[in-house]
Structures are given as structure tokens and as C-alpha cells.
Amino acid sequence: MHSFEGGRLRHAVLTLLLLIFIGSAHASQVLRVGYADFPPYEYSDQRGEPIGSFIEITRKVLKEAGFEAEFVALPVSRIYLYLKEGRIDFWPGLAGIPDLQDHVLESRARPIRISLRIWHTPPTPAAQTLSDLVGKRLIVINGYTYSGLIYRLTPANGFELFTARTHESALQMLVHGRGDYLLDYTDPILETLKHYPVDNLQSTVLRERLGAFLVSRKHKHAEAVIRKTDQAYESLIRRGEIRPLEGH
Structure with missing residues (x-):
């Protein structure tokens, strides 16, 4: 009797340990992927589902790498914070952001x-460089750092900033004369x-930026994730399932 009960107990313990192991292995393959409102590359459709050309590339790459993506829509500033804190694991974003290095x-x-541009409507003259914006009313998008450029656009440097919540509201501000440039x-x-x-x-082009996949250093397997991501991207390029960026 005791042997039978002991056998059942051992079986139950082994089953529980197996379930814990399987659950842990599955969890390690799920990546929390942040994405911003940045059409046509990444944004939410009317149902709140992630869409966009960069989202589709990300889906293909992560599937090829053996990961499951759990997408989370966030403002850009929150994406930065959550990557730093490890509250998201992955972001299809921009390369070389000083605040995240x-x-x-x-x-x-x-x-x-x-490409990042300076937008205007006549009779306002075109601005070619940042120095052309000194003393002018400049509209910027809330939460955007423009890859660190925002930290140079301070009142101490002669810039007057007006913040818009969305790209459309930014255009509306420009049209209605609530800013000189966007x-x-x-x-x-x-x-x-x-x-x-x-x-x-x-508009005039101010600078060009390249996209990249970013993995939070807080992820316990960050190096493995970024390595598998690059390998998957290269495999998809070789098979013709993703078009390579010209020059890269």
C-alpha cells in the first residue's frame, strides 16, 4: 500500500516538474515586442492589431528564429523606458540611439x-540645417527624441519647441500657423x-536613419536572441523572402 502511494506521489512530482520545465522553456521563447505609432512601418489597425512593413518583417524574422512575438503598442518614450527596465524584450526600431546604447x-x-525632414509651407522659407531653426517656432512630436537630436533643441540653444501628440495634429498646427516648421x-x-x-x-532632408532590431540587455538570453535574430534575417534574405535594403 505504501509502495503504491509512494509511486503515485513520485509520478505526481515528476509530472509537475515536467510541466514547470515545459512552461519555462515556452516562456523563454516568447518575446515582448514593443512597437510605436510610426506608419507605414509600425502602427495599430482599427482593431488595435500591429501592422506595417517593419512589423511584417519582424514577424517573419522572429518566427524563423524560433521565437513567438507578443506585441505591445507603446509611445516611443515608453519603449525607451521599458527596454531599459526589461519590461519589453525587443523593439523593431532605429539604430544608434544614444539614450539606449x-x-x-x-x-x-x-x-x-x-529620413528626417524639416517641413514648412510658403511663404515660410525652406530651412536647410538646424541653425536655420534658431529663433523659429518648431513643432515636434511628443515622445520623439529624433535619435537624440531633441536634446540639442533647447531654449538655451535658441530653439522654441511646440509639442504635437500625433503626426496629424502636428500638420494641423503647421497649417494654422501655430508653428513655423515641423x-x-x-x-x-x-x-x-x-x-x-x-x-x-x-520639406528638406535633415538626416537619414537606419532601422535595426533592438534587444533589452535585461533579457537573460539577450546575446542569443540578437544572434538568432541576425541569423534568421540573413536566412530570409538568402531565400528571397525579405528584400535587402540597398547598400546593406
């Missing part, structure tokens, strides 16, 4: 290229213009 591992892969990326503005057209909107 000590907190993330960055992929070799460069899936996208984006600092924003090309593609989100082009997407916004599809439903909020602006007559005679003009």
Missing part, C-alpha cells in the same frame, strides 16, 4: 531606411497626408 544589443541587420519623418507624414492633405507642403 548602454541598455540594448543592436542587430547587424538594417531592414529599413528613413520636424518629422518622411513616411509618417506621407501616410497622414492621404487623409489630411496639405496644400503646397514642402
